[in-house]
Amino acid sequence: MEILQSLKIALRALKANKMRSFLTMLGIIIGIGAVIVMIAIGSGASQMIADQIASIGSNIIMVIPGSTTSGGARTGFHSAPTLTWDDVKAIRNECPSVALVAPTARGAAQVVYGNMNWSTLVQGITPEFLQIREWNLVAGRGLTEADVEGARKDCLLGMTVAETLFGSEDPVGKVVRIKKVPFTVVGVLERKGQSPRGDDQDDAVFLPLTTAQRKIIGTQFPNTVGAMLIQAVSEDRLQQAEQEVSSLLDQRHRIGPTKERDYSVRNLSEILAVSQQSAQVMSLLLGAVASISLLVGGIGIMNIMLVSVTERTREIGIRMAIGAKQRNILLQFLTEAVLMTLFGGIIGMLMGVVGATVVSRLVGWPTLIASQAIVISFLFSGGVGIFFGFYPARKAAGLNPIDALRYE
Amino acid sequence: MSEVVKLVELTKVYDLGEQRVQALRGVSFAVASGEFLAIMGASGSGKSTCMYILGCLDTPTSGQYLLENVSVGNLSRNQLAEIRNSKLGFVFQGFNLLPRTTALENVELPLIYARVSAGERKKRALEALNRVGLADRAGHLTNQLSGGQQQRVAIARSLANRPAMILADEPTGNLDTKTSAEIMDIFSELNGQGITIIMVTHEPDMAAYARRVITFRDGLVLSDERNPAPQQGN
Numbered sequence: 001m002e003i004l005q006s007l008k009i010a011l012r013a014l015k016a017n018k019m020r021s022f023l024t025m026l027g028i029i030i031g032i033g034a035v036i037v038m039i040a041i042g043s044g045a046s047q048m049i050a051d052q053i054a055s056i057g058s059n060i061i062m063v064i065p066g067s068t069t070s071g072g073a074r075t076g077f078h079s080a081p082t083l084t085w086d087d088v089k090a091i092r093n094e095c096p097s098v099a100l101v102a103p104t105a106r107g108a109a110q111v112v113y114g115n116m117n118w119s120t121l122v123q124g125i126t127p128e129f130l131q132i133r134e135w136n137l138v139a140g141r142g143l144t145e146a147d148v149e150g151a152r153k154d155c156l157l158g159m160t161v162a163e164t165l166f167g168s169e170d171p172v173g174k175v176v177r178i179k180k181v182p183f184t185v186v187g188v189l190e191r192k193g194q195s196p197r198g199d200d201q202d203d204a205v206f207l208p209l210t211t212a213q214r215k216i217i218g219t220q221f222p223n224t225v226g227a228m229l230i231q232a233v234s235e236d237r238l239q240q241a242e243q244e245v246s247s248l249l250d251q252r253h254r255i256g257p258t259k260e261r262d263y264s265v266r267n268l269s270e271i272l273a274v275s276q277q278s279a280q281v282m283s284l285l286l287g288a289v290a291s292i293s294l295l296v297g298g299i300g301i302m303n304i305m306l307v308s309v310t311e312r313t314r315e316i317g318i319r320m321a322i323g324a325k326q327r328n329i330l331l332q333f334l335t336e337a338v339l340m341t342l343f344g345g346i347i348g349m350l351m352g353v354v355g356a357t358v359v360s361r362l363v364g365w366p367t368l369i370a371s372q373a374i375v376i377s378f379l380f381s382g383g384v385g386i387f388f389g390f391y392p393a394r395k396a397a398g399l400n401p402i403d404a405l406r407y408e
Numbered sequence: 409m410s411e412v413v414k415l416v417e418l419t420k421v422y423d424l425g426e427q428r429v430q431a432l433r434g435v436s437f438a439v440a441s442g443e444f445l446a447i448m449g450a451s452g453s454g455k456s457t458c459m460y461i462l463g464c465l466d467t468p469t470s471g472q473y474l475l476e477n478v479s480v481g482n483l484s485r486n487q488l489a490e491i492r493n494s495k496l497g498f499v500f501q502g503f504n505l506l507p508r509t510t511a512l513e514n515v516e517l518p519l520i521y522a523r524v525s526a527g528e529r530k531k532r533a534l535e536a537l538n539r540v541g542l543a544d545r546a547g548h549l550t551n552q553l554s555g556g557q558q559q560r561v562a563i564a565r566s567l568a569n570r571p572a573m574i575l576a577d578e579p580t581g582n583l584d585t586k587t588s589a590e591i592m593d594i595f596s597e598l599n600g601q602g603i604t605i606i607m608v609t610h611e612p613d614m615a616a617y618a619r620r621v622i623t624f625r626d627g628l629v630l631s632d633e634r635n636p637a638p639q640q641g642n
């Protein structure tokens with residue numbers, strides 16, 4: 001009942017100074033709104049990276065042919081064919097921390113089905129590839145050891161390719177032409193989405209590595225392979241696997257003081273984990289910057305409440321003269337401050353949700369508004385009201401009845 | 409008749425840093441239950457200071473104030489607030505009503521702090537407004553009322569919690585003669601119903617309503633006289 005009375009008084013006081021109350025609330029509106037938008041962007045970004053990590057598969061290192069310095073590992077994905085089938089076999093046999101090795105080769109080609117055609121990535125793989133990538137089939141079967149050994153003309157379609165060429169038709173069992181060579185579609189892969197580099201992982205066709213090299217991509221150097229995906233036996237042996245692979249390859253390629261490394265090893269999970277960490281740091285920083293505006297908003301509340309207490313000193317005196325206790329006055333002003341911040345918080349929350357949606361539409365960033373963020377910002381705005389309203393309220397409650405009454 | 413108020417050698421010093429103002433220099437008197445007492449005296453003689461102490465709004469520098477035989481000096485702020493709320497009603501020269509608030513809400517205010525339930529609160533507030541003849545103005549905002557009406561709302565507010573004593577500091581100071589008489593009639597009537605009234609005034613016409621007149625001079629009681637034939641209300 002007492003709270004109800006305080007609410008009534010507070011509402012009346014806020015209504016009496018509509019413009020001022022609104023401007024004061026604006027600080028909280030902007031603060032909460034900014035916090036929501038920033039956290040939404042930040043958690044959207046780290047969620048995106050987390051999804052990508054999951055889409056890559058776990059405990060993976062990648063061995064890329066070509067020298068890091070001369071070829072430039074960033075540009076030349078397959079600068080020189082320095083890795084061989086023998087290297088693959090050696091790694092399989094001699095590295096105890098390695099569970100699976102999946103050699104690959106990449107190229108681009110036109111895929112034709114009926115009168116439809118589509119330019120896409122052609123990737124030669126072995127059965128280990130889908131295992132390492134934890135990539136499941138939605139139809140048909142995967143590629144087998146026999147496909148690779150026999151260099152059979154079987155292929156798997158990524159979801160984008162399947163949808164583009166076949167629409168609603170079932171592709172399994174149909175024949176597509178890749179560089180005019182007929183291939184039988186034996187399976188369709190589930191959707192993977194964007195890669196960490198931002199390209200569509202489902203826009204690809206997968207062939208047995210041997211077939212791809214001989215018929216589609218072609219290589220002047222027989223017995224070579226492109227990049228290798230290597231999975232360690234467990235997460236804590238990832239580093240060790242990396243070491244085993246590079247020392248084995250160093251030895252096999254006779255790398256030494258006179259010969260520079262003709263391959264490079266990359267730990268994908270590590271790279272992604274780092275970028276996820278930086279996304280989290282960014283989201284934290286953004287949140288912190290946004291909280292500063294909330295702090296400024298809170299100071300605005302305190303400022304206006306102090307003005308309000310001074311303006312209404314006589315009213316406080318009258319209330320005390322007819323029996324208001326300190327507690328009553330404290331509660332009255334605290335209620336007023338909290339009401340302002342809660343109003344501001346709710347409006348800010350709505351604006352934040354709208355803002356986050358607009359940002360994600362406009363810039364194409366994913367945003368993620370967790371329900372916790374909403375609850376927390378609600379509690380936070382209430383907390384700001386209590387924190388910044390307390391000092392003015394206590395000042396009001398501490399007034400001497402007679403001094404307050406005499407105040408001009 | 410029992411003593412409601414007893415003042416013993418009350419002094420009050422306002423310390424303004426370099427200057428010390430001795431507003432009360434040792435005031436002693438007692439007021440019995442049901443009395444109608446007027447306090448007179450020149451401006452600056454300490455009347456208001458004394459009233460604020462009587463009203464538990466201020467504390468004396470020294471001396472003792474017994475209210476219904478309880479020494480007020482030993483009470484906490486909360487206890488004083490409770491006394492102001494339930495035992496005393498204070499009427500000011502400047503009315504001291506809340507602006508932008510209806511007459512009824514003003515009268516309800518002491519009942520809110522007394523935690524009286526909403527229904528009972530409204531009933532008692534209307535009853536109090538009725539006693540001052542303003543029941544028909546309950547819904548008016550205080551700034552829409554005349555000075556006399558505002559003072560009557562203030563009296564109704566002081567009555568709301570059914571106090572034993574009403575303290576009025578120059579209640580007619582801002583009012584014309586006719587309105588002043590109306591207010592004094594109300595006080596007479598309330599006194600007739602058994603409520604103790606202490607009223608400050610410097611107008612002999614108003615003091616004529618009281619049954620006893622104390623005159624202050626320079627912070628001391630100069631005289632304390634009975635009025636054998638107080639003016640009666642209509």
Ligand SMILES: Nc1ncnc2c1ncn2[C@@H]1O[C@H](COP(=O)(O)OP(=O)(O)O)[C@@H](O)[C@H]1O
Nearest residue numbers: 422424429431450451452453454455456457458
């Ligand atoms: N708050 C105050 N601070 C300082 N001096 C005051 C204060 N209130 C009253 N006084 C002084 O105390 C004396 C008595 O004042 P007051 O009780 O208001 O007299 P009265 O009501 O009889 O006119 C005066 O000299 C006045 O100036």
Ligand SMILES: [Mg+2]
Nearest residue numbers: 452455456457
């Ligand atoms: Mg005075």
